[in-house]
Amino acid sequence: MAKGLRKGLTSYGDAGFSLFLRKAFIKAAGYSDDALDRPIIGITDTASDFNPCHGNAPQLIEAVRRGVMLSGGLPMAFPTISIHESFAHPTSMYLRNLMAMDTEEMVRAQPMDAVVLIGGCDKTLPAQIMGAASAGIPAIVVPVGPMVVGHHRGEVLGACTDCRRLWGQHRAGKIDEAEIEVISGRLAPSVGTCMVMGTASTMACMIEAMGLSLPYSAAIPAPHAERLRSGEASGRAAVEMARRGGPAPKALLTAGSLRNAMTVLQAIGGSTNGLVHLAAIAGRVGLKVDLEEFDEIGRRVPVLVDLKPSGDHYMEHLHHAGGVPRLLQELEPHLDLDAPTVLGGTLADYLKLAEEVPGQTVIRPRSAPLKETGGMAVLRGNLCPGGAVIKHAAATASLLQHTGRAVVFDSVEDMTNRVDDPDLEVSAEDVLVLRNAGPKGAPGMPEAGYLPIPRKLAQQGVKDMVRISDARMSGTAFGTIVLHITPESAVGGPLALVRTGDRIALDVERRRLDLLVDEAELARRAAEVVPPRPAPKRGYAKLFHDTVLQADQGCDFDFLAGEDEE
Ligand code: FES
Numbered sequence: 001m002a003k004g005l006r007k008g009l010t011s012y013g014d015a016g017f018s019l020f021l022r023k024a025f026i027k028a029a030g031y032s033d034d035a036l037d038r039p040i041i042g043i044t045d046t047a048s049d050f051n052p053c054h055g056n057a058p059q060l061i062e063a064v065r066r067g068v069m070l071s072g073g074l075p076m077a078f079p080t081i082s083i084h085e086s087f088a089h090p091t092s093m094y095l096r097n098l099m100a101m102d103t104e105e106m107v108r109a110q111p112m113d114a115v116v117l118i119g120g121c122d123k124t125l126p127a128q129i130m131g132a133a134s135a136g137i138p139a140i141v142v143p144v145g146p147m148v149v150g151h152h153r154g155e156v157l158g159a160c161t162d163c164r165r166l167w168g169q170h171r172a173g174k175i176d177e178a179e180i181e182v183i184s185g186r187l188a189p190s191v192g193t194c195m196v197m198g199t200a201s202t203m204a205c206m207i208e209a210m211g212l213s214l215p216y217s218a219a220i221p222a223p224h225a226e227r228l229r230s231g232e233a234s235g236r237a238a239v240e241m242a243r244r245g246g247p248a249p250k251a252l253l254t255a256g257s258l259r260n261a262m263t264v265l266q267a268i269g270g271s272t273n274g275l276v277h278l279a280a281i282a283g284r285v286g287l288k289v290d291l292e293e294f295d296e297i298g299r300r301v302p303v304l305v306d307l308k309p310s311g312d313h314y315m316e317h318l319h320h321a322g323g324v325p326r327l328l329q330e331l332e333p334h335l336d337l338d339a340p341t342v343l344g345g346t347l348a349d350y351l352k353l354a355e356e357v358p359g360q361t362v363i364r365p366r367s368a369p370l371k372e373t374g375g376m377a378v379l380r381g382n383l384c385p386g387g388a389v390i391k392h393a394a395a396t397a398s399l400l401q402h403t404g405r406a407v408v409f410d411s412v413e414d415m416t417n418r419v420d421d422p423d424l425e426v427s428a429e430d431v432l433v434l435r436n437a438g439p440k441g442a443p444g445m446p447e448a449g450y451l452p453i454p455r456k457l458a459q460q461g462v463k464d465m466v467r468i469s470d471a472r473m474s475g476t477a478f479g480t481i482v483l484h485i486t487p488e489s490a491v492g493g494p495l496a497l498v499r500t501g502d503r504i505a506l507d508v509e510r511r512r513l514d515l516l517v518d519e520a521e522l523a524r525r526a527a528e529v530v531p532p533r534p535a536p537k538r539g540y541a542k543l544f545h546d547t548v549l550q551a552d553q554g555c556d557f558d559f560l561a562g563e564d565e566e
């Protein structure tokens with residue numbers, strides 16, 4: 001039963017006085033007693049001038065408010081921090097846990113019976129779910145939705161797979177200054193999140209598949225009227241959740257729904273970041289993402305969604321092809337259909353809504369997949385005892401089994417300084433290695449794993465090389481790129497021991513990544529390793545450094561994982 005304004009009354013003397021004070025202050029904003037005497041629905045306001053992806057958040061808040069009021073609830077929007085990929089230094093990942101803490105504590109502190117989480121840009125939805133899961137009240141996600149596509153000289157463009165591709169052409173001298181300026185105005189033509197299958201789209205699809213948002217909510221384009229109607233419906237659903245007293249995220253985040261999310265992640269050719277965020281979300285309810293299980297799912301679940309960067313299309317096309325419900329229908333044999341949803345039913349209800357769109361080619365049938373196996377594989381080997389990830393769906397097939405000479409960069413800065421040096425000794429067969437770019441090392445595990453092809457090779461037409469690191473990579477990128485090497489080099493992982501000239505063997509079929517150097521030599525090198533840089537002494541940097549977990553545990557802070565003791 002909704003507690004409304006009475007929730008958590010403890011602070012000022014007796015409970016009656018605390019409620020009296022709350023009423024006195026909220027009435028200062030013009031509310032009547034009648035308005036206050038109903039389920040209160042919090043709505044996170046993550047609009048920010050620094051977050052163009054959330055540019056439609058104000059309209060969505062209005063739509064959610066309308067839905068809440070039509071169902072007899074009282075909507076209360078409140079701000080939390082907002083994180084945009086391009087405007088968060090040193091990385092958005094560095095701030096994800098801060099946003100999760102902000103969301104958790106504000107949801108807990110303020111009186112609300114349910115919360116609507118409006119977010120979308122890469123780190124925001126995982127942060128919000130992590131926070132809401134720990135706060136423990138009913139929550140429903142409203143993604144801001146993907147941008148519509150851009151056009152340039154007859155070509156369809158999307159942020160930010162084409163950002164990288166076209167910038168690569170600019171670096172190789174094929175696109176001049178004037179044209180690249182024009183292109184910068186066409187890559188992201190509307191508000192909303194990147195419209196390829198990057199991290200934002202990946203998370204929105206996984207969240208819908210976990211029943212944390214309404215059917216279709218992942219793919220409706222941000223500027224469409226339908227997006228607002230979905231917001232309104234979410235507001236209504238939140239009131240129902242408040243009245244029923246659930247489900248809270250913990251009830252939705254089950255072993256079955258996590259498996260469903262992993263299945264969808266493989267089938268959409270999703271962002272490798274999805275795996276890190278899923279591990280962090282699972283950790284908040286005392287569950288684990290098993291990398292072996294994820295790999296096993298990838299061996300039997302094909303890539304069905306034909307979106308960039310693994311395929312050809314964009315999120316609006318996924319929506320017009322039937323969206324996530326249609327995809328779930330195609331994935332039916334691989335899913336746990338009893339998984340619960342925000343609507344109080346099960347995932348089976350989402351599938352029932354699925355619409356057949358004649359002639360569409362974006363969501364492939366199981367009988368004719370885009371790729372026979374899933375988008376990602378988990379590697380093991382003496383270079384990555386805690387695992388590493390490769391998105392082989394977006395890699396060059398001929399490089400998936402490759403042995404080459406290591407060319408090592410000691411940090412992101414070292415790489416930036418030297419990668420384009422005409423004197424750098426490097427050939428297309430070499431393996432580029434980046435270290436000290438993990439959760440603690442960089443800090444914040446930047447998306448530096450997409451190491452640029454050295455300029456002199458790019459100019460010769462080299463488009464891909466094997467690149468390995470303890471960093472992450474944007475979901476919008478492509479290439480033969482091994483990421484999330486765990487443990488990272490900054491905590492003494494074997495990556496710290498690699499030297500330029502060593503041989504490294506990648507074998508994706510066998511799921512191996514090995515440094516071909518004998519153990520005695522590695523032990524000798526281990527004794528010589530110096531920690532990369534002094535630990536920060538104060539502030540958030542210290543908290544982050546001291547408590548961030550490794551990639552396989554989602555890079556959450558160690559004290560935030562797990563459940564509260566009752
Ligand atoms: Fe916000 Fe890509 S920058 S989703």
Ligand code: MG
Binds near residue numbers: 085200
């Ligand atoms: Mg991204």
